Each structure stands twice: as C-alpha cells, then as structure tokens.
Amino acid sequence: MPSQYQPQIFGWISxxxxxxxxxxxxxxxxxxxxxxxxxxxxxxxxxxxxxxxxSFFLSISGIFLIPSLIYSIITCNSDxxxxxxxxxxxxxxxxxxxxxxxxxxxxxxxxGSPIIFNRKTGKVYINESYFFNFKVLRNPLTFLHPNxxxxxxxxxxxxxxxxxxxxxxxxxxxxxxxxxxPHTHKTIDHILLDPLRAGIGSYLVWGWVNNFMCANKLAxxxxxxxxxxxxxxxxxxxxxxxxxxEWMVEAFNATSQAELAEIKQRxxxxx
Numbered sequence: 053m054p055s056q057y058q059p060q061i062f063g064w065i066s067x068x069x070x071x072x073x074x075x076x077x078x079x080x081x082x083x084x085x086x087x088x089x090x091x092x093x094x095x096x097x098x099x100x101x102x103x104x105x106x107s108f109f110l111s112i113s114g115i116f117l118i119p120s121l122i123y124s125i126i127t128c129n130s131d132x133x134x135x136x137x138x139x140x141x142x143x144x145x146x147x148x149x150x151x152x153x154x155x156x157x158x159x160x161x162x163x164g165s166p167i168i169f170n171r172k173t174g175k176v177y178i179n180e181s182y183f184f185n186f187k188v189l190r191n192p193l194t195f196l197h198p199n200x201x202x203x204x205x206x207x208x209x210x211x212x213x214x215x216x217x218x219x220x221x222x223x224x225x226x227x228x229x230x231x232x233x234p235h236t237h238k239t240i241d242h243i244l245l246d247p248l249r250a251g252i253g254s255y256l257v258w259g260w261v262n263n264f265m266c267a268n269k270l271a272x273x274x275x276x277x278x279x280x281x282x283x284x285x286x287x288x289x290x291x292x293x294x295x296x297x298e299w300m301v302e303a304f305n306a307t308s309q310a311e312l313a314e315i316k317q318r319x320x321x322x323x
Contacts, residue, residue: 068213072266074259082276084286093164104158114148157183186242
C-alpha cells in the first residue's frame with residue numbers, strides 16, 4: 053500500500069499516525085522540554101563527524117577522478133573502453149552531485165540542528181543548513197552557497213510523519229515530516245526529524261513528540277539533557293549565536309495564538 057502523501061518518497065516504509073499514548077521512553081536526542089515547548093537534536097556529534105569524513109573523502113575523490121575520466125574518454129581508441137569510461141564518468145557525476153550536499157549538511161550543521169515544537173501554539177521551528185532536508189533535485193548554483201540556511205515556522209497540523217529506509221546493509225531508517233498543503237495530502241516540503249536510526253529506535257522521537265503535543269504525561273518534561281528549570285542554560289548553549297530571529301526565540305514560549313500574534317506584530321513579522 054503506497055503512502056497517502058504525494059509525491060511519494062523513495063524508500064518509503066510507512067505513514068505514521070498522529071496522536072498521544074505512544075509507549076516510548078526518553079531519547080538521547082531530546083535536549084529540553086518545559087510546559088510550552090520541547091527541542092530535539094537531529095544530528096549527534098558522532099554521526100556528524102562520521103558522515104562529514106565519508107562525504108569529504110567521496111567528494112574529493114570525485115573532483116580528481118572526473119577530470120581524469122574526461123581526459124581518458126577523449127584520448128581512448130576503443131569503443132568498449134569508451135562506453136565503460138563514459139558510464140564511470142556518469143556514475144561519478146551523480147555521486148558528486150549527492151555527496152557535496154551531504155558534505156555541506158554535516159559541515160554547516162551547528163549544535164545538532166535542533167527542531168522546536170510549541171504545543172500551546174501548534175507551531176514548529178527550524179533553523180538549519182539549506183541542505184539539511186530530503187531534496188534530491190537541486191539547482192547546481194546552490195552549491196556555490198554552502199552555508200545557506202533556512203529558518204522557518206510551520207504548523208504542526210500541516211506536518212505528517214513517514215518512515216523511509218536507506219537500502220544499506222545496516223538497514224537504517226529515517227523519520228521525515230512531510231509538509232502538506234492545508235487539508236490535502238500534497239507534499240510541498242520535507243523536514244528531517246530523526247535521521248538514520250535502527251529498527252524501533254526510528255519511532256521513538258515521533259512518539260515522544262506526539263505525546264508532548266497532546267499534553268500526554270508519558271512525555272516527561274525532565275527527560276532531556278537540560279531539565280525544565282535550565283531553560284537559560286539551554287538557550288545559551290544551543291540557541292544563542294546561531295542566527296535564530298529574536299521573535300522566534302520569544303515565540304518558543306508563546307502560550308497562545310494571541311500571544312504569538314502580539315510577538316510577531318511587535319517585531320514587524322509578516323503573518
């Protein structure tokens with residue numbers, strides 16, 4: 053049975069159901085939670101270093117190999133060798149096209165790229181590398197802006213969860229938030245929620261977030277790295293100096309739509 057969210061993502065496993073009462077424990081990706089909002093880290097430091105090194109090595113190898121293959125294609129005299137070299141060149145160009153965004157993503161991801169969920173206003177906030185998403189088709193010109201960022205506010209009601217797999221021998225799964233047009237199943241954007249987790253682990257963050265957004269007590273406010281009374285320390289260590297707009301940081305703690313509207317009006321934010 054295919055995903056109800058279209059266009060469907062390659063490697064789709066299942067659509068996830070919203071609602072509370074998920075039986076899940078605290079997860080190491082939870083940074084902070086209070087009665088208004090919670091924050092999840094999406095890239096651990098160990099994963100970031102590992103994939104940074106892998107993508108750097110593959111990107112550099114492609115930079116050296118592609119010119120060599122082009123030269124070999126121009127100078128070869130065998131039709132068979134010509135087709136083999138052309139196929140190899142095509143594969144390396146595709147690999148380079150995929151690896152450079154991966155390299156940028158890991159190099160320019162700061163402090164785990166936290167995602168913020170406010171259950172009082174139903175808003176979700178991200179401040180991340182432009183390449184920290186699930187897009188495959190990119191304008192090559194964007195590669196000239198490696199530190200490009202996207203800072204956005206989303207409605208939780210418009211976000212739907214799906215799980216996909218990466219087809220590797222380790223069978224790692226990724227939880228993605230599909231951003232849908234209101235009252236439709238048409239996807240207009242993607243947000244990585246929980247990248248590259250094994251088995252049942254790929255459902256833990258989704259379960260915790262759902263319990264939190266439904267104000268279910270299964271989501272304990274002291275389950276994170278920072279306890280609820282350590283909000284100042286959390287913001288100093290994770291949020292400060294990362295380019296979050298001032299209005300958005302205030303909006304983390306907004307307790308109603310009216311308060312959120314007042315914050316935006318005060319900071320001259322377009323609705």
